[in-house]
Amino acid sequence: MxxxxxxxxxxxxxxxxxxxxxxxxxxxxxxxxxxxxxxxxxxxxxxxxxxxxxxxxxxxxxxxxxxxxxxxxxxxxxxxxxxxVERLKNVVALKEIPNVDIGMQCTDPYQCAFIGYCWNDIPENSVFDISRMHRRKKFELYEQGIVSLEDIPEDYELPASQKLQIDSYINGKTTINEQAIKEFLKTINYPLYYMDFETFQPAIPLFDNSKPYQQIPFQFSLHYQKSKDSTLQHSEFLAEAGQDPRPEFIERLLKDTKEPGDMLVYNKSFEITRLKEIARDFPKYTKEINERILRIKDLMIPFQRKWYYTPEMQGSYSIKYVLPALVPELSYDKLEIKEGGSASMSFEGLFSETDLFKVQETRKNLLEYCKMDTLAMVEILNTLQMFI
DNA sequence: CGCTTGGACCCTCTATTCTT
DNA sequence: AAGAATAGAGGGTCCAAGCG
Missing domain, CATH: 3.30.429 (Macrophage Migration Inhibitory Factor)
Known part of the structure; x- marks a missing residue:
């Protein structure tokens, strides 16, 4: 004011x-x-x-x-x-819990603090867990008394992917389209890189040639295999907090991916967009970046297209759900950093961390996490290859 | 013949999903 | 919060089938 x-x-x-x-x-x-x-x-x-x-x-x-x-x-x-104000004064004056059924207001515009109370009777695996269904439609089902997945009538019209999710849950059934997976695997050629980026998004641009909330890559992990049975090699990069990580990030990435070979990522739109942004903001790397982009292949496709689906994926094809379903022995549980969101928070924290011991700890955890991401891809691909 | 109905198709907008 | 991809929803157009 x-x-x-x-x-x-x-x-x-x-x-x-x-x-x-x-x-x-x-x-x-x-x-x-x-x-x-x-x-x-x-x-x-x-x-x-x-x-x-x-x-x-x-x-x-x-x-x-x-x-x-x-x-x-x-x-x-x-x-x-x-x-x-008058209306809400009357609500407070009631001195009892208002009797309001769950509805769109539970999360829109913000998540309500009483979710745990009002949603207590909603079972796990309810219509609210159906993937890609609009929230409005979920509540339409709920209002018809259809709450758990078993309640949905057999002949109820739904898109194929949602039918698969419900059907798999009820019958505990795994679906594997071996033919489609074989065709997909033919498009993945060795030598093969497995690549993963970590980024952070400052609301206030910290570096020249960057915008508010722009995703700034600060870390990558690369696994490399010359052929299917040769030993895994690993290289990685983690920027020093403080200055713009992008120039060193891209120099190291281009250097470490010089050898020919497909580059496998999970959800390629993410990595490709980051690379295009670096090319836009640092044009001298454009030619080499474009060459790398052409080599990128997406390991998410077999799961997004539901060629491999298990009930525990719960309609999701994110690596967080796919890995436990395919490679249960490989888990993020023991890691200090378990997901991308906390990786970027940890890195941001390094900008103001003065305790050198803590800096070392955080850097170690970040490196462990990112390496696990590419290792997970190695194991997922191995599992798919067992169908050949 | 004129009208309605339903399906196929296309387009646009919105919501959801993935990654960080 | 971003951006890309994609699914879903809804609207519009077109045409053929069905009806009186």
Whole structure:
């Protein structure tokens, strides 16, 4: 809040990149509270991130943030706020738990703190666990009394992938399309690299030639096999926290993938997009990056296309579900870092970590985690190859 | 003949999924 | 939070079949 004479200008700062309906309600409530406390508001705005801004040198705050005045909107909404305040006062006055069934409001716009209470009776493997089904439709089923997967009538029309999920669960049935998997394996050629990137996304661009929330790669793991039965080799890179990791990341990656060979990843759109971004932001690597992109193949495809599906995958084809189903003996359980999200948090933490022992520990954990990701791909491919 | 109905097809928009 | 891919939903168009 900024005072101008006897009046105030109010700014609500959000880390988001657009103004949502929730923010419009927010700002109306802010206006209501502040103005009814006796302060005179001359303007009220939402400040949010401009994700088009590319940093060059010193941060330019006027470009990093969008400021949008919503004074007129907030004034128009005051009657609504005051009605809502009355309504909610009545709810609180009840002094008993409101009797409201679960619905879209449980997670939209935010997850409710009472999920554990209201959803207690929803069994595991319910219609709410059906993959790719819109939430609206899940509640339509729920309202018809169809809750657990067994409740769904046999002749109920559903897309094939959802039918497979339900059918596999009920009958404990694994589906393997050997022919399709064989065709897929023919497209994977040795020598073979297994590749995985880790990235982090600072809301405020830390480096030149980067935008808010841009995914900055800071680590990779590469396994390499000359032929199917030759020994695995491993190389890796983990940037020093502080400066822009991208130049060294790409130099090391290009160097370590110089030898010919397909490059296997899980969900190739992720790695390819990161490589294209590096080419865009550091054009001198473009030619070599494009050569690598052409070699990338995607290990996710057999699972996305449901050529290999087991009930424990629960409709998902992410590596988190596929690995335990195919290679149960290889697990992330013993690792300190178990998923990509915490890897990027850990790396961000290194920027402000002064305890050198802790820095060493975190770096060791990051290297272990990323290496496990590519090793998991090696084992998944091995399992698929057993069908040949 | 004129009307409705239903299927095939296409397009667009939205929601969900994957990765970090 | 991003971006790509894809599934789902809904709308529009077209045409043939069916009906009175």
């Amino acid at each position: 900024v005072k101008h004479g006897s009046k105030w200008k109010v700014y609500e700062v959000k880390s988001s990149t657009s103004i949502s309906e929730t923010y419009l309600n927010d700002i109306s409530v802010q206006y209501y509270v502040i103005s009814n406390s006796g302060l005179h508001i001359s303007d009220i705005s939402i400040v949010y991130i401009n994700n088009e801004y590319v940093r060059h040198g010193k941060l330019e705050l006027d470009q990093l943030f969008n400021i949008e005045s919503l004074l007129e909107f907030a004034i128009e909404k005051q009657e609504w706020v005051s009605e809502e």
